[in-house]
Amino acid sequence: MKPAPFKYVIARTLDEALAAKAEYGDEARFLAGGQSLVPTMNFRMAMPAVLIDINPLTELSGIKANGVTRIGAMTRYRMLEADAGIGERLRIIHEALPHIAHPQIRNRGTLGGNLSHADPASEMPAIMLALNATLYLRSAKAARQIAARDFFVGALETVIAPDEMLTEIVVPHLPANSGACFMEVARRQGDFAIAGIAAIVTRGADGTCTRARLTYCGVAQTPFYADDAAQSLIGGPVTPAAIKQAAALAMEALDPPGNSHADPSYQRHVAGVLTRRALATAWART
Numbered sequence: 001m002k003p004a005p006f007k008y009v010i011a012r013t014l015d016e017a018l019a020a021k022a023e024y025g026d027e028a029r030f031l032a033g034g035q036s037l038v039p040t041m042n043f044r045m046a047m048p049a050v051l052i053d054i055n056p057l058t059e060l061s062g063i064k065a066n067g068v069t070r071i072g073a074m075t076r077y078r079m080l081e082a083d084a085g086i087g088e089r090l091r092i093i094h095e096a097l098p099h100i101a102h103p104q105i106r107n108r109g110t111l112g113g114n115l116s117h118a119d120p121a122s123e124m125p126a127i128m129l130a131l132n133a134t135l136y137l138r139s140a141k142a143a144r145q146i147a148a149r150d151f152f153v154g155a156l157e158t159v160i161a162p163d164e165m166l167t168e169i170v171v172p173h174l175p176a177n178s179g180a181c182f183m184e185v186a187r188r189q190g191d192f193a194i195a196g197i198a199a200i201v202t203r204g205a206d207g208t209c210t211r212a213r214l215t216y217c218g219v220a221q222t223p224f225y226a227d228d229a230a231q232s233l234i235g236g237p238v239t240p241a242a243i244k245q246a247a248a249l250a251m252e253a254l255d256p257p258g259n260s261h262a263d264p265s266y267q268r269h270v271a272g273v274l275t276r277r278a279l280a281t282a283w284a285r286t
């Protein structure tokens with residue numbers, strides 16, 4: 001298949017990109033890595049009249065750490081994989097990256113493009129939710145920040161306005177004695193997840209759990225935050241019984257949509273098994 005005809009605009013600066021988006025609004029899409037946009041255009045599931053190529057915007061690419069980790073929206077998965085600092089400070093990102101597609105796609109795909117695309121089966125939205133990341137949006141007129149938790153509003157839907165661009169993702173570092181783990185089940189290596197989980201727990205000085213976050217991909221219309229399950233862990237040690245209870249609460253809260261590879265009951269079952277395994281691993285890493 002070939003895409004429908006479109007106008008191609010190359011943005012040399014952020015201001016040019018934002019001015020073009022202000023001019024064309026919903027008719028235009030930014031072209032980042034193209035790894036989701038181009039296939040959907042080829043299948044004519046997306047037919048933007050205008051493509052604004054933001055690949056020249058090197059200022060949006062890169063990783064900086066100063067108390068928090070700041071990741072430019074045009075940072076490619078490959079750059080994240082190669083960054084030793086991410087491996088040290090935010091190891092869960094490194095744990096999830098190999099699950100995303102294949103090396104060729106990770107060479108081009110960008111974190112900003114992935115989050116903007118908001119595929120509910122995608123790994124990084126769930127990870128950013130678990131890490132409590134803040135997303136920075138810009139338009140020609142204004143700038144705003146939004147918590148990952150408020151960013152995803154539906155399948156392939158975010159709060160990004162027609163004239164806005166996601167420019168940066170800011171990730172706070174985990175407190176001392178935290179452990180994190182990402183796991184997923186997919187039919188084949190590189191496929192989208194049937195279910196995936198990001199588990200983060202923190203161990204206090206007295207050996208009890210002081211902070212917990214459990215998020216899922218593939219099991220809802222948006223990345224899913226299992227609030228009650230996470231809260232149930234706080235105040236005690238993360239014992240096998242506590243893990244079992246948290247997994248049961250998460251399974252109760254989930255209402256998976258099912259897909260061509262897994263019906264809702266199987267997705268829920270997989271999510272429960274992954275919850276138990278990921279929590280045990282995350283706690284062992286605290």
Ligand SMILES: Cc1cc2nc3c(=O)[nH]c(=O)nc-3n(C[C@H](O)[C@H](O)[C@H](O)COP(=O)(O)OP(=O)(O)OC[C@H]3O[C@@H](n4cnc5c(N)ncnc54)[C@H](O)[C@@H]3O)c2cc1C
Nearest residue numbers: 029030032033034035036037101109110113114116122166
């Ligand atoms: C075979 C295959 C397998 C895949 N498997 C997986 C997988 O297992 N897990 C997974 O998570 N993903 C998977 N993907 C998708 C891949 O991760 C994409 O790269 C990613 O979802 C989109 O990033 P991109 O930079 O390529 O964005 P693009 O495709 O360029 O853009 C995606 C959308 O986001 C918009 N956009 C891009 N950047 C911005 C921005 N800065 N601000 C606002 N809007 C923006 C675009 O206009 C477009 O609508 C797969 C893709 C393929 C082709």
